[in-house]
Amino acid sequence: MRHVYTPVIGLEIHVQLATESKLFCPCSTDYIGAEPNTNVCPVCLGLPGALPTLNARAVELAVRAAMGLSCEIHDGTIFHRKHYFYADLPKAYQVSQYDRPLADRGELYISGDGGSPKRIGITRLHLEEDAGKLVHSAADGRLEGARESYADFNRGGVPLAEIVSDPDIGSPREAREYVSALRRLVRYLGVSDGDMDRGSMRVDANVSVVKSNADTGEILYRGDRAEIKNMNSLRSVERALEYEIRRQRATLESGGTLERETRHWNDGEGVTTSMRSKEAALDYRCLPDPDLGPIEVSREMLDAIRSSLPEMPWEREARFIGDYSLSEVDAAVLVETPALADYYERCVRSGASPLRASNWVRTEVLRVLNERGVGIEECPVRPEELGLLVSMLDEGRASTTVAKEIFGLMVDRGLSLQEATDRCGAHGELSQEDLELAARSVLDANPDVLTEIMGGRDLKGKKRKFICGLVMKETRGRATPGAVEDVIARFLEGME
Amino acid sequence: MQLSMTAAETARRVSEGELRPLETVDVFMKTAREREPNLHALLAVLEERAGHAAERLDASLSRGEGPGPLSGVPVVLDDGICVRGTPTTCASRMLEGWIAPYDSAASEMLDSSGAIICAKGNMDEFSIGCSTETSAFGATANPCDPGRVPGGSAGGCAAAVAAGYAPLALACDTGGSLLQPASYCGVYGLRPTYGLVSRWGVAALAPSMDQLGILSRTVEDAALALSVISGHDPRDAMSSPGDRPDYMAAVAVPDGKDARRPLAGRRIATVAEMRGGSDLAGACREALDRTLAMLAEAGAELVEVHLPLSFNHGLACYQVLLAAEASSSLARFDGVRHGLSAEADSLNSLYLGTRGKGFGREVKRVAAAGTYILGSDRYEDCYLRASNVRRRIVGELLDALAGCDLIALPTTPTTAFRRGELDGDYFGMSLSLSFTVQASLAGLPALSFNAAGAGELPAGVQLIAPRRGEAGLLAAAAAIERVRASRDEAGERRSER
Numbered sequence: 005m006r007h008v009y010t011p012v013i014g015l016e017i018h019v020q021l022a023t024e025s026k027l028f029c030p031c032s033t034d035y036i037g038a039e040p041n042t043n044v045c046p047v048c049l050g051l052p053g054a055l056p057t058l059n060a061r062a063v064e065l066a067v068r069a070a071m072g073l074s075c076e077i078h079d080g081t082i083f084h085r086k087h088y089f090y091a092d093l094p095k096a097y098q099v100s101q102y103d104r105p106l107a108d109r110g111e112l113y114i115s116g117d118g119g120s121p122k123r124i125g126i127t128r129l130h131l132e133e134d135a136g137k138l139v140h141s142a143a144d145g146r147l148e149g150a151r152e153s154y155a156d157f158n159r160g161g162v163p164l165a166e167i168v169s170d171p172d173i174g175s176p177r178e179a180r181e182y183v184s185a186l187r188r189l190v191r192y193l194g195v196s197d198g199d200m201d202r203g204s205m206r207v208d209a210n211v212s213v214v215k216s217n218a219d220t221g222e223i224l225y226r227g228d229r230a231e232i233k234n235m236n237s238l239r240s241v242e243r244a245l246e247y248e249i250r251r252q253r254a255t256l257e258s259g260g261t262l263e264r265e266t267r268h269w270n271d272g273e274g275v276t277t278s279m280r281s282k283e284a285a286l287d288y289r290c291l292p293d294p295d296l297g298p299i300e301v302s303r304e305m306l307d308a309i310r311s312s313l314p315e316m317p318w319e320r321e322a323r324f325i326g327d328y329s330l331s332e333v334d335a336a337v338l339v340e341t342p343a344l345a346d347y348y349e350r351c352v353r354s355g356a357s358p359l360r361a362s363n364w365v366r367t368e369v370l371r372v373l374n375e376r377g378v379g380i381e382e383c384p385v386r387p388e389e390l391g392l393l394v395s396m397l398d399e400g401r402a403s404t405t406v407a408k409e410i411f412g413l414m415v416d417r418g419l420s421l422q423e424a425t426d427r428c429g430a431h432g433e434l435s436q437e438d439l440e441l442a443a444r445s446v447l448d449a450n451p452d453v454l455t456e457i458m459g460g461r462d463l464k465g466k467k468r469k470f471i472c473g474l475v476m477k478e479t480r481g482r483a484t485p486g487a488v489e490d491v492i493a494r495f496l497e498g499m500e
Numbered sequence: 501m502q503l504s505m506t507a508a509e510t511a512r513r514v515s516e517g518e519l520r521p522l523e524t525v526d527v528f529m530k531t532a533r534e535r536e537p538n539l540h541a542l543l544a545v546l547e548e549r550a551g552h553a554a555e556r557l558d559a560s561l562s563r564g565e566g567p568g569p570l571s572g573v574p575v576v577l578d579d580g581i582c583v584r585g586t587p588t589t590c591a592s593r594m595l596e597g598w599i600a601p602y603d604s605a606a607s608e609m610l611d612s613s614g615a616i617i618c619a620k621g622n623m624d625e626f627s628i629g630c631s632t633e634t635s636a637f638g639a640t641a642n643p644c645d646p647g648r649v650p651g652g653s654a655g656g657c658a659a660a661v662a663a664g665y666a667p668l669a670l671a672c673d674t675g676g677s678l679l680q681p682a683s684y685c686g687v688y689g690l691r692p693t694y695g696l697v698s699r700w701g702v703a704a705l706a707p708s709m710d711q712l713g714i715l716s717r718t719v720e721d722a723a724l725a726l727s728v729i730s731g732h733d734p735r736d737a738m739s740s741p742g743d744r745p746d747y748m749a750a751v752a753v754p755d756g757k758d759a760r761r762p763l764a765g766r767r768i769a770t771v772a773e774m775r776g777g778s779d780l781a782g783a784c785r786e787a788l789d790r791t792l793a794m795l796a797e798a799g800a801e802l803v804e805v806h807l808p809l810s811f812n813h814g815l816a817c818y819q820v821l822l823a824a825e826a827s828s829s830l831a832r833f834d835g836v837r838h839g840l841s842a843e844a845d846s847l848n849s850l851y852l853g854t855r856g857k858g859f860g861r862e863v864k865r866v867a868a869a870g871t872y873i874l875g876s877d878r879y880e881d882c883y884l885r886a887s888n889v890r891r892r893i894v895g896e897l898l899d900a901l902a903g904c905d906l907i908a909l910p911t912t913p914t915t916a917f918r919r920g921e922l923d924g925d926y927f928g929m930s931l932s933l934s935f936t937v938q939a940s941l942a943g944l945p946a947l948s949f950n951a952a953g954a955g956e957l958p959a960g961v962q963l964i965a966p967r968r969g970e971a972g973l974l975a976a977a978a979a980i981e982r983v984r985a986s987r988d989e990a991g992e993r994r995s996e997r
Contacts, residue, residue: 046602050832052590052703053604055583056738085828087874089851096831153847155836289874291828291883294708306598 006218009253010468011177012229013211013245014127014171017186018164019196020134020204021065026161027133028056028099028296035158036202040139046160050094055295063299066131067309068163068170069195072316073126075110077306080298083131086288091155092136100132100166102290106299112189113318114181117174124182125170136160136436165195171210173212176245180238183207190318192342200237211245212262213252227252228261232276234269244269248276295464320345330359337366343380347387354391357398364394370410373413385414389421400484442478443491446471458499468492504617507573507667507721511614514572517561519574521554530573531665539641541650543579543703544587545621550574553616568614570728571842572669575610578653578671579620580627580703581712583607591635592625594858595839603688604701605733606670606712613728621669622656625860627677627829630929631922634862639919644686644958648916651681651932653714658685661715669715670724674705676911676936678713679948681913683960686950688977690722693967694943695740697726697731697772706825707738709818709940709976723747726970750971751978761799762979766972768792768800768963769904773811778980779934784910784952787951787959791908791980799980800890804855805900805907810893810938817893819930820873820886827870833858865926894942898931901944901966902967906976909935911948911960912975939964947973951982 026033029047046054046089070077084102085095105128116122136157167186173179187198187205190297198205212229216222232248247269252262266285267276315323317339324335324345339345347369351361369383369390376382393410396402402410406428447454450471457467475488505513509735511635513519532545541619554572561567568938577583580590582600584607589595603611610617624634632640640655643663650659654671661669671678673691683687691713702712712729716722727747733739750952754762770792774780796802818847835841835854842853859867873882913934939946952959965973 049837051582051594051601051838052580052588052832053600053699053701054602055700055736057735087828087831089831089847090835091834091836091847094832094837096834097828287876289827289871289876290879291824291874294706294738294825295704 005350007215008218008223009249009256010214010216011175011211011249012214012247013170013173013175013209014229015169015173015179015182016208016210017169017183018206018208019069019133019166019167019186019190019198021062021161021165022164022194022196023059023061023065025059025061027062027131027163028161031161033162035156035162036278036320038157038158040156041156043158044160048094049157050096056099056172056293058296058299059163062131063106063301064305065163065193065195065311066129066165067301067306068193068313069167069190070107070110070191071310071313072193072195073107073110073112073129073167075107075126075129077107077301078104079301081106081130081295082298083296084241084290085293086290088286088288090135091153092138092157092160094136094157094160097291098133098135099293099296101130105130106301112169112182112185114178114185117178122172122178124172124178127168127170129165129167132164132166134162134164163227164463171212176242176249179209179245180242183238183241185317188340192314192320194314194316202276203236207241208233209235209241209245209248209254211248213249215256225256228264230264230276231266232269232396233266233279234271236271240269240271243271243274244276247274314342317342324348328352328362330358330362334362334366337370338362341380347380347383350387351391351394354388354395355398356391356394360394360397361391364390364411368411384418385411389414392421400486402482403484406482439475439479439487439491440482442483443475443488443495444472446478447495450474454499458497468496502893504664504717505667507570507716507906508718508724510573510667511569511571511724512928514557514561514614515567519572521557522551523679524572524574525550525554525616525618528616528665531663532660535643535663535665538646539643539659539663540638541622541640541656541663541665542576542619543589543591543622543635543637543656546583546586546619549583549586550616550618553611557614557616560706568612569724570610571614573615573668574618574666575615576619576621576657576666576669577604577607577610577617578623578625578657578669580672581606581619581620581670582701582703586620588620589637589903590626591623591637592858592860592863593636593840594626594854596636596832598839600701602701605698605735606701606729609729609731610670612834615668615728616929618666621654621660621671623671624653624655624677625863626703626826627653627672627674628826628862628866630676630680630932631917631919632656632659632681633919634860635858641917641919642685646918647918648657648957649684649914649919649921651684651912653677654904655681655684657715657883658682658687661685661687667717667721670712670725670729671715672699672702672705673711673713673940674709675822675940676933677705678715678935679911679939679946679962680891680932682715682948682963683950684916684954684958686958686960688714688716688719688722689736689911689948689960689962690716690726690970691731691943691946692726692941692970693740695736695738695977696730696744696945696968696970698729698731698736698739700733700735704829706822707829708825709943711940711943716737717980719947719974720748720751722947722977723751723974726974739810741865745971747943747974748972750974753982762982763795763976764799766800766906766976767802767803767904768795768906768908768976769805769900770907771811771907772804772806773808779913779931780910781914781959783904783915783952783956783959784913786953788908788910790807790953791951791961794980795908795976796981797983798976800976803904805904807896807900807907807938809889809896810941811934812940813889814893814938815930815934817886817889818933818941819951820882821890821941823866823870824873824883824886824901825870827867827874830863830867862926880911890941893938897938897942897944897964898966901964904968905965905972907964909962909964911935911962915959916951930931935962943967945970945973947977948975 110126631649633653659670662685844850
């Protein structure tokens with residue numbers, strides 16, 4: 005009997021909400037690079053007598069995310085205290101939501117393995133507070149072997165939306181697609197910056213494999229799921245899941261069994277290792293938080309948020325394909341972030357042809373951003389100027405070579421389009437007189453080549469192209485290839 | 501200045517320049533110095549802070565700035581209430597030496613009313629206890645009989661008011677922590693409606709029931725203090741918005757035709773389940789009867805309500821919820837950020853060492869019980885069940901209060917017990933809260949006053965009102981106070997003859 009092993013994956017993603025203050029106190033959420041324990045107060049330190057008050061903006065952002073995921077949103081859901089002792093958790097409980105989440109039953113479409121869109125169900129979305137951070141004095145920064153540990157509570161109390169997917173994800177590739185689709189969504193909605201490397205989006209995966217008869221499809225064994233933690237990039241999500249599925253399959257093939265456990269992804273070694281088994285699972289002793297009332301989500305609030313929702317990324321993608329005749333792949337690249345899509349559209353709106361603008365943004369602009377490690381917001385070339393530059397190409401007022409030279413000057417020297425154009429000596433407009441003058445001087449300087457052409461020995465037209473090239477060089481690329489060819493052709497005709 | 505001067509009288513004299521704020525502080529300090537060796541009602545005397553506050557008040561009064569309603573009135577706060585820059589221990593080794601870095605709403609409001617916070621009162625450790633004997637820093641004696649407990653948890657505050665250190669004290673009431681010591685020490689105890697007074701800066705025990713309340717020697721002073729501390733506070737999500745009525749008007753002497761029968765038209769209910777209850781001490785039953793007679797004399801119509809659920813299951817329900825919430829509130833004391841921190845070589849031994857040394861026996865017992873109750877295997881059977889019972893008790897009480905204005909019942913089933921008498925008898929101790937947990941579970945306001953016979957140990961009677969019915973409570977207590985005063989006068993006249 006032949007067996008097939010089918011992975012079953014569900015993801016739990018913590019998204020840091022882009023509020024200015026924490027979930028339950030007025031402290032700043034801007035903890036990256038801040039002096040340790042400076043964004044703290046009695047509330048987020050859990051001092052005796054301090055009480056939480058709910059940040060309305062956090063609720064609004066969580067509702068936005070829930071709307072983007074087409075969830076059902078509930079009025080009057082409550083917070084629970086989830087208890088466990090850890091040095092980064094000031095009150096020894098995390099304020100979270102338990103049996104009544106803010107929103108549930110949503111969906112998100114991703115590009116499935118089969119090539120067509122695939123629906124991934126959203127189990128729930130709830131609000132909770134982040135913990136602080138521990139800094140360990142061990143060389144590798146981990147707790148094991150550290151002589152001292154320091155607690156920094158700047159991150160403690162930052163609002164998170166936890167988004168749990170249904171176990172609808174069928175492969176590591178689909179998991180990656182799901183994470184990137186969710187990241188794109190939260191960025192569009194302005195709910196979070198979605199940066200995985202800064203910890204604004206943290207992914208845990210529940211993964212199991214199902215063994216079935218390849219011929220009949222009969223299910224023979226369902227493995228217990230493992231929860232994988234510590235995957236800090238899209239790539240590590242995919243790698244960790246590939247490893248884990250291989251591991252579970254190998255265990256089953258060798259006659260072993262799988263038990264529910266939590267596993268840690270070690271990115272350096274490319275393996276997952278067991279953290280704790282089901283028996284050691286924590287009992288969180290959930291208690292409805294008596295210090296916080298129900299979360300009010302009124303109809304007016306829902307209407308106001310709904311009317312402020314932007315164009316969704318998938319809508320924008322479809323529009324780019326329809327309106328600008330872009331390929332699906334190119335459109336997907338351009339709508340990755342709302343800022344990049346805006347950049348592209350501003351470029352097109354200032355006159356550039358959509359296809360050429362798409363090529364320039366995807367290649368030249370993204371290359372520069374990658375080299376500099378910055379986002380589109382910090383692109384040294386304004387989209388309107390890039391649009392004008394691309395339209396110079398469109399209208400044959402500049403060659404590709406010159407356009408790239410101008411772009412380079414704008415990027416490297418911070419010049420405006422006008423300044424860079426001046427610097428290149430390329431004003432775009434080259435008078436017919438100047439072109440003819442240049443052609444004449446090239447022909448005069450190369451009598452041998454001219455003789456060969458006139459003698460009918462330039463059968464493949466190579467000599468003619470050589471002459472044209474020299475004219476282009478002479479005009480510093482200001483003339484378009486077509487115009488140069490025309491002039492040379494007329495001169496040669498005149499000589500015959 | 502007399503020892504027994506009320507807060508209202510003190511504030512009036514200070515405002516009118518007859519008395520200087522420093523003098524009121526001096527009287528407090530002198531009384532405390534004399535009586536503390538025997539009573540031990542206080543954990544910290546804030547002499548320097550009080551001195552500065554008095555000087556500031558003096559200066560502002562001499563600049564002609566308007567006096568506050570509590571100008572120059574010495575006040576004691578229980579040691580679970582944060583006062584910036586002063587020690588706040590909750591009577592626990594866990595917080596020994598911890599200096600609160602921020603002010604509670606109560607201390608802010610007292611400061612701006614001209615009151616002078618003079619000391620922190622002794623209490624049961626983290627408010628867990630009914631006798632102030634679980635304080636890690638020694639027990640407090642009852643000023644009425646030093647061989648007896650003052651009650652608890654707010655025993656230190658109640659004793660300080662009863663002994664005349666100060667006319668007012670503020671303490672947190674959870675299930676009777678303030679009403680029961682008021683009863684044992686013979687002072688007024690007012691537990692306001694849940695949400696009427698901000699809990700900001702008051703260390704939590706069971707947040708769904710914790711409510712800051714008032715201890716005083718007169719009903720007028722309770723009204724005065726309530727008008728200062730009640731108000732909406734956005735820092736406490738459970739604080740209720742809306743205007744507060746004029747509590748002073750409620751205790752003002754009525755005039756005209758109502759003067760003799762101020763409670764005419766009021767229906768005041770006794771609880772049927774109290775009838776023939778063998779657990780009720782004779783002195784407490786007599787105190788209730790005496791009160792009912794005075795209420796009737798003041799014009800009230802006496803009726804009866806049935807509260808079987810509240811009285812048969814209230815205490816058990818309360819204890820389950822108290823333990824669950826307390827275990828959560830106490831979880832934060834782990835040695836990482838504040839207070840005691842044990843020497844340890846791992847995180848786990850830090851927790852064990854700190855919580856092992858920092859908490860006393862009773863605190864550990866309640867925290868362990870709460871941890872057990874909230875365990876996922878027991879959650880439904882214990883916590884959820886108690887929550888459902890609570891909901892039904894609330895319904896029963898609200899239904900009863902729909903048919904009457906106030907409910908009258910003894911505050912405690914007995915008078916103050918002897919020190920050490922119930923040591924280790926947790927169940928026996930908790931019975932002293934048999935009649936106070938109901939108002940706590942329902943978030944209702946309750947006012948306790950002494951109704952003992954002359955020369956007897958104090959025995960409190962309490963009135964319970966619908967939510968936000970403080971004015972009605974105060975009016976009824978004021979009527980009783982006046983009936984009693986007129987009887988006393990009549991008695992004196994008789995004896996003179």
